[in-house]
Amino acid sequence: MPEIIKVDNLIQVYGDGTKAVDDISFTIREGEFFGFLGPNGAGKSTTIKILTTLLAKTSGSVTVAGYNVDKEPQNIRKIIGVQSQETVIDADLTGRENLTLQGHFQQMRSNMLRERVDELLKLMDLQEVADKRARNYSGGMKKRLDLASILVHKPKLLFLDEPTTGLDPQSRNVIWEYLEKLNKEENITMFLTTQYMEEADRLCRKLSIIDNGRIVISGSPKELKQQVGADSIKLSYENDESKNVTNEKAKKILGEIQGVTNILDSDGGLTVYAKNAGFIIPDIVRAFDKQKIKLTSVNFSSPTLDDIFLKHTGRRIRTEELVQNPKGGIFSRRRR
Amino acid sequence: MTLIHDTRYLFMRSLKKLIRNPILLFFSLFQPIIFLLLFTQLFSKFASIPDFPAESYLAFATPGILLQNAFSSALQSGTSIVDDLDSGYLHKMLVTPVSRSAILLGRLTSDAFRVTIQSLIILGLAYLLGTSVVTGIGGLLLILATIAFFGLAWSGISLAIGLRTKNSESVFGIGAFLTFPLLFMSTALTPLSFMPEWIQNVSNFNPISYTVNAVRALMLNGYEWNTIIAAYAVIGLIAVLTLGATLYLFRKVIN
Numbered sequence: 404m405p406e407i408i409k410v411d412n413l414i415q416v417y418g419d420g421t422k423a424v425d426d427i428s429f430t431i432r433e434g435e436f437f438g439f440l441g442p443n444g445a446g447k448s449t450t451i452k453i454l455t456t457l458l459a460k461t462s463g464s465v466t467v468a469g470y471n472v473d474k475e476p477q478n479i480r481k482i483i484g485v486q487s488q489e490t491v492i493d494a495d496l497t498g499r500e501n502l503t504l505q506g507h508f509q510q511m512r513s514n515m516l517r518e519r520v521d522e523l524l525k526l527m528d529l530q531e532v533a534d535k536r537a538r539n540y541s542g543g544m545k546k547r548l549d550l551a552s553i554l555v556h557k558p559k560l561l562f563l564d565e566p567t568t569g570l571d572p573q574s575r576n577v578i579w580e581y582l583e584k585l586n587k588e589e590n591i592t593m594f595l596t597t598q599y600m601e602e603a604d605r606l607c608r609k610l611s612i613i614d615n616g617r618i619v620i621s622g623s624p625k626e627l628k629q630q631v632g633a634d635s636i637k638l639s640y641e642n643d644e645s646k647n648v649t650n651e652k653a654k655k656i657l658g659e660i661q662g663v664t665n666i667l668d669s670d671g672g673l674t675v676y677a678k679n680a681g682f683i684i685p686d687i688v689r690a691f692d693k694q695k696i697k698l699t700s701v702n703f704s705s706p707t708l709d710d711i712f713l714k715h716t717g718r719r720i721r722t723e724e725l726v727q728n729p730k731g732g733i734f735s736r737r738r739r
Numbered sequence: 740m741t742l743i744h745d746t747r748y749l750f751m752r753s754l755k756k757l758i759r760n761p762i763l764l765f766f767s768l769f770q771p772i773i774f775l776l777l778f779t780q781l782f783s784k785f786a787s788i789p790d791f792p793a794e795s796y797l798a799f800a801t802p803g804i805l806l807q808n809a810f811s812s813a814l815q816s817g818t819s820i821v822d823d824l825d826s827g828y829l830h831k832m833l834v835t836p837v838s839r840s841a842i843l844l845g846r847l848t849s850d851a852f853r854v855t856i857q858s859l860i861i862l863g864l865a866y867l868l869g870t871s872v873v874t875g876i877g878g879l880l881l882i883l884a885t886i887a888f889f890g891l892a893w894s895g896i897s898l899a900i901g902l903r904t905k906n907s908e909s910v911f912g913i914g915a916f917l918t919f920p921l922l923f924m925s926t927a928l929t930p931l932s933f934m935p936e937w938i939q940n941v942s943n944f945n946p947i948s949y950t951v952n953a954v955r956a957l958m959l960n961g962y963e964w965n966t967i968i969a970a971y972a973v974i975g976l977i978a979v980l981t982l983g984a985t986l987y988l989f990r991k992v993i994n
Contacts, residue, residue, distance in 0.1 A: 455834050459994060480836040491827040495756040507748040508835040510741065536759070552831075734827030 749845025817897030895981025
């Protein structure tokens, strides 16, 4: 498959001196489902803005579908569809009018456009509300209309900036199914940014983790998980003294157990990494017993993307923070 | 071609949004209509003062009220671009190949259309109250064109403020701050000879006076070309400045 995005040594420095993107390079092939994973402010949105011709880069070379972002932005705009994290539709227009207007922006002919709009309204299950003003749509319907609106001109490449942020689990699942279908059946290349590990794991076949403007690691979810190379055991226990003392003590005990490769703090306890962790759980329990520390729970899991994230960025993303994610994406004025 | 095509659809979008938010229309028409119905009654005795240049105060003030109407609807132009910036819709357009100029042109043409319709409503009301245009249909069309042109120049101010401050309150605040002093220190509502000398001096430099004098000539006296050409020259100058500023700030926002 030929390359559809090629980024070499991309650097973006903002007026105030902030280095939002610090020398990144990557390529994406046609038909790929690519995920850009990183916390807020990592440089995801800035990268998307450059790729979608919204922002002029500081330096480096960027081509999309063979077109240079600086010299041929109009050609790029004809083949891409861009969805921002916040739902962007014109609430005063009906669903049908929203889609039709997007088609006009792409210079589509009226009869073709009419058919395409009907097709999308059907695909997104919006037929019944097609002629109602979008203001009255539910959150999930608005999101589907937004997604439909970037598909009107049959783009080859979709940019999805945190497409399911703020959605309830059911709506999120629906969007995931649409995205998978578009990727598989229509061979649309997907460039997705997300903070959700689950989303990246389910959808993406290739991932890059970005932190502080740099790509820290790339690969398929499976490869990345193998790289961590260890299962994890989450422990929580009762603290009789002040927490720190017990934590230190627990770490010391765990450090002496054979097979443990890493110990990290996690919410309300510790996460222990080990190859074949199943075998050392009895050792852990015995050691804690001996020191009279009461274990309250032991959870065992195979490597997840969350572990990879933690390993490479030193941070874990908490679900609660995601739900309350502040407004602001690539189309909004707040820049990342 | 693309420019005309895109402008057409963006023009339609603006109009649809306006019709579906009648409260906005109400707000911009409310003040001029109150002026037309109440203010002209309040000052009706003005007309009996010797040297008053019109038959009735209503006939005299209608051109000024038309200008006021152009002011208040132009103010909403700036807030609409702030809305598109805030919602992200502007950038949603910018990732498509839509003509960049059409984004502004669609806005401006719909503003001009809107102010024309509103002017017709005001002129219709004024007609019902007993004043008409002496120059007939030709003069009426020229009046509408003059007001629309003035409205465009004024939209330029509110668009520029909107693009600069990115804040609707600022657009309204600065707009209101400009509107009344400019209106009162012009010949919009008072004959020049009735003003204290210092306001006369301000009025002679006030673009509102030039515009209102031309409209008033067309309504009450006839085609006074000197006055009309002066008005177009002044509006043209303002338009170059305000629309130039708008274009400059718009380019800054989209890059």
